[in-house]
Amino acid sequence: MMSRQELIYTNDVAGAISELRKSAGSPPTWILTDENVHRCVCGTLGDSLGDVRYIVVPPGDVNKNLTTLAGIWERLQLDGATRRSMMVNLGGGVVTDMGGFAASTFKRGIRFINVPTTLLGAVDAAVGGKTGINFNGFKNEVGAFSEASAVVVSSCFFDTLPPEEVLSGYAEMLKHGLLAGKDQYDRLLAFDPVSGDREELLSLLRESVEVKRRIVAQDPCENGLRKALNLGHTAGHAFESLAFRRGKPLAHGYAVAWGCVVELVLSHMAKGFPSADLHKFAAYVAEHYGAFYIDCSDYPALLEFMRHDKKNESADINFTLLREVGKVEINCICGDDDIKVALDLYRDLMHI
Amino acid sequence: MMSRQELIYTNDVAGAISELRKSAGSPPTWILTDENVHRCVCGTLGDSLGDVRYIVVPPGDVNKNLTTLAGIWERLQLDGATRRSMMVNLGGGVVTDMGGFAASTFKRGIRFINVPTTLLGAVDAAVGGKTGINFNGFKNEVGAFSEASAVVVSSCFFDTLPPEEVLSGYAEMLKHGLLAGKDQYDRLLAFDPVSGDREELLSLLRESVEVKRRIVAQDPCENGLRKALNLGHTAGHAFESLAFRRGKPLAHGYAVAWGCVVELVLSHMAKGFPSADLHKFAAYVAEHYGAFYIDCSDYPALLEFMRHDKKNESADINFTLLREVGKVEINCICGDDDIKVALDLYRDLMHI
Numbered sequence: 001m002m003s004r005q006e007l008i009y010t011n012d013v014a015g016a017i018s019e020l021r022k023s024a025g026s027p028p029t030w031i032l033t034d035e036n037v038h039r040c041v042c043g044t045l046g047d048s049l050g051d052v053r054y055i056v057v058p059p060g061d062v063n064k065n066l067t068t069l070a071g072i073w074e075r076l077q078l079d080g081a082t083r084r085s086m087m088v089n090l091g092g093g094v095v096t097d098m099g100g101f102a103a104s105t106f107k108r109g110i111r112f113i114n115v116p117t118t119l120l121g122a123v124d125a126a127v128g129g130k131t132g133i134n135f136n137g138f139k140n141e142v143g144a145f146s147e148a149s150a151v152v153v154s155s156c157f158f159d160t161l162p163p164e165e166v167l168s169g170y171a172e173m174l175k176h177g178l179l180a181g182k183d184q185y186d187r188l189l190a191f192d193p194v195s196g197d198r199e200e201l202l203s204l205l206r207e208s209v210e211v212k213r214r215i216v217a218q219d220p221c222e223n224g225l226r227k228a229l230n231l232g233h234t235a236g237h238a239f240e241s242l243a244f245r246r247g248k249p250l251a252h253g254y255a256v257a258w259g260c261v262v263e264l265v266l267s268h269m270a271k272g273f274p275s276a277d278l279h280k281f282a283a284y285v286a287e288h289y290g291a292f293y294i295d296c297s298d299y300p301a302l303l304e305f306m307r308h309d310k311k312n313e314s315a316d317i318n319f320t321l322l323r324e325v326g327k328v329e330i331n332c333i334c335g336d337d338d339i340k341v342a343l344d345l346y347r348d349l350m351h352i
Numbered sequence: 353m354m355s356r357q358e359l360i361y362t363n364d365v366a367g368a369i370s371e372l373r374k375s376a377g378s379p380p381t382w383i384l385t386d387e388n389v390h391r392c393v394c395g396t397l398g399d400s401l402g403d404v405r406y407i408v409v410p411p412g413d414v415n416k417n418l419t420t421l422a423g424i425w426e427r428l429q430l431d432g433a434t435r436r437s438m439m440v441n442l443g444g445g446v447v448t449d450m451g452g453f454a455a456s457t458f459k460r461g462i463r464f465i466n467v468p469t470t471l472l473g474a475v476d477a478a479v480g481g482k483t484g485i486n487f488n489g490f491k492n493e494v495g496a497f498s499e500a501s502a503v504v505v506s507s508c509f510f511d512t513l514p515p516e517e518v519l520s521g522y523a524e525m526l527k528h529g530l531l532a533g534k535d536q537y538d539r540l541l542a543f544d545p546v547s548g549d550r551e552e553l554l555s556l557l558r559e560s561v562e563v564k565r566r567i568v569a570q571d572p573c574e575n576g577l578r579k580a581l582n583l584g585h586t587a588g589h590a591f592e593s594l595a596f597r598r599g600k601p602l603a604h605g606y607a608v609a610w611g612c613v614v615e616l617v618l619s620h621m622a623k624g625f626p627s628a629d630l631h632k633f634a635a636y637v638a639e640h641y642g643a644f645y646i647d648c649s650d651y652p653a654l655l656e657f658m659r660h661d662k663k664n665e666s667a668d669i670n671f672t673l674l675r676e677v678g679k680v681e682i683n684c685i686c687g688d689d690d691i692k693v694a695l696d697l698y699r700d701l702m703h704i
Contacts, residue, residue: 104496130460144457308429
């Protein structure tokens with residue numbers, strides 16, 4: 001895997017898809033998308049795509065499950081898809097994650113390309129080869145490492161995104177900035193993703209996708225270095241799982257923003273991450289994202305979710321932490337007591 | 353994948369598993385097996401295996417499905433398996449296929465080793481990296497290419513196998529012989545797998561596994577050459593699917609033996625495979641395997657199953673055929689009418 005993924009920035013999505021199909025020998029093609037994207041986007045795209053079939057799934061992370069996955073396999077089967085067929089995952093992270101897994105397991109794997117329609121999808125899910133579904137209440141518990149043969153990134157989808165969607169994607173960009181270094185990070189913190197200039201957002205996005213691409217290329221199956229990308233995700237996934245259990249699922253990026261606050265607190269406690277940078281980041285998050293409400297009674301569940309995180313390799317809980325912006329340490333073990341202190345401080349910083 | 357698979361021939365299975373665990377850093381280990389193997393084998397092995405947990409699934413191809421797979425994922429999850437955990441698939445092809453897929457998708461992939469307990473499993477399923485489950489009535493419709501990190505082959509399991517199980521495995525050995533050439537093939541046709549000497553069977557088995565290993569190493573994901581191994585399987589899988597629909601599942605090897613007869617008929621018709629060799633092979637199969645009953649009314653269903661075979665890349669039906677023993681041609685398209693004639697001749701040769 002990883003070898004020859006094409007990353008295409010364009011405003012002519014239909015043209016890019018047609019080109020990719022042609023260079024693959026014009027295979028029968030299925031477009032996987034969700035009801036929202038289908039309603040909003042496919043009308044415009046549809047005519048120019050030529051002879052394709054649609055598989056439309058219900059939207060949202062709550063539907064990224066085994067039932068929907070089995071439905072996709074069944075549709076491919078009933079429609080007569082073969083190992084030479086192609087799938088185009090047109091949607092947010094739910095569609096690209098689940099579609100990538102469906103494609104890479106149907107008949108032991110058919111070709112697929114990702115066309116992210118959200119900022120989060122473009123910066124995070126569509127690139128990097130992680131595919132999968134939630135299972136039994138745990139996020140991405142079942143899946144595979146399998147690269148899309150191409151990713152088509154277009155700003156044409158972002159114009160109509162609600163502010164929450166833009167912020168959700170921007171959280172992953174902030175995370176990439178924290179990993180990349182002061183320069184990129186400062187530019188991100190100085191920018192307002194909701195009201196800021198779209199061209200500038202797009203140029204920040206390209207930079208951000210490159211951060212991820214560089215890291216993934218060195219460690220496609222997450223044996224080491226790639227865990228850097230996990231910054232904010234051990235705590236963030238636990239917030240997501242808790243919110244899911246409460247029946248009020250979180251946007252992934254929001255969970256990552258709040259998870260980054262928790263993990264920068266841990267970075268401060270364990271690795272001397274500068275206090276001033278911690279407070280500046282927390283203030284940015286509190287201003288743009290608000291807070292995810294937790295109290296002490298949630299701590300046992302949060303610790304349990306962190307222990308179950310798929311990146312966790314033992315009974316200990318493993319974090320990616322920072323010594324400073326741009327200085328990453330992977331495989332940092334933190335004890336339950338330290339994590340509880342960090343959750344306390346998260347609540348202080350978020351004014352909960 | 354494919355890079356570093358260990359193939360271990362031994363009579364000390366527990367010792368080999370312990371050694372493999374140790375060299376992997378003694379990870380928490382789950383043994384996946386079925387009820388029959390658990391009853392017959394695990395008592396003897398159990399004590400020497402040390403600290404392992406068992407996942408016991410109901411036996412048979414009919415249980416190689418999404419429900420059983422989800423049960424395996426759930427057990428791993430509830431037992432707290434992590435990405436560093438190890439799975440040992442101890443059983444026949446159903447267990448190694450399904451267990452390999454469960455392991456390679458749980459948390460996007462944990463390490464697994466295969467310990468085939470049947471001749472068919474040893475010669476076919478355990479080596480080569482094909483994993484998966486049946487779906488919606490089609491064989492192996494969902495799965496992945498994922499190599500076991502090691503395969504432990506032991507003759508200690510074969511002593512107690514019923515004759516049908518031995519014959520089922522031997523059919524794949526016959527197929528490997530047809531691919532490899534006259535020498536190996538003649539020795540196989542001269543041997544009676546049920547009453548013949550066990551030591552000789554084992555030495556034929558090693559030879560046969562090497563045929564598969566050589567072919568797979570050159571084309572792990574079945575883009576070309578590996579399709580040679582598909583000899584007998586386009587027709588064979590169709591027989592299996594038909595039998596499954598009739599509610600009387602076939603042993604895989606029997607289906608392959610009969611499938612080889614159909615495809616040697618096609619080889620004779622399309623590629624000039626010698627008539628004498630065809631008749632000799634058909635007589636061996638009729639003597640040892642009997643016949644799978646079909647009549648004309650089954651032809652449409654059989655053609656439909658062949659068209660749906662996952663190796664089939666278009667509306668045409670694709671076969672691996674032989675010009676003579678040891679001379680393989682992949683990607684041979686045969687028309688529906690020729691296939692019907694071949695099915696007629698199969699019935700003649702099998703005295704149906």
